[in-house]
Amino acid sequence: xxxxxxxxxxxxxxxxxxxxxxxxxxxxxxxxxxxxxxxxxxxxxxxxxxxxxxxxxxxxxxxxx
Numbered sequence: 400x401x402x403x404x405x406x407x408x409x410x411x412x413x414x415x416x417x418x419x420x421x422x423x424x425x426x427x428x429x430x431x432x433x434x435x436x437x438x439x440x441x442x443x444x445x446x447x448x449x450x451x452x453x454x455x456x457x458x459x460x461x462x463x464x
Contacts, residue, residue: 403450405450405452438454439454439455439456439457439464440452440453440454440455441453441454441455
């Protein structure tokens, strides 16, 4: 699968999904001073097939957002 880094313009590296799953499964929270440490991103696809990403507040509790 091709990775398209939508954060490239902001100088952000692509996120490896395996690393995200590992942290969620381990219950590891980001460091309090981490960039976007309290931000969860909701990603959807517009009718024309283009991606849409927006920041939302969310909690990970017992394996569920």
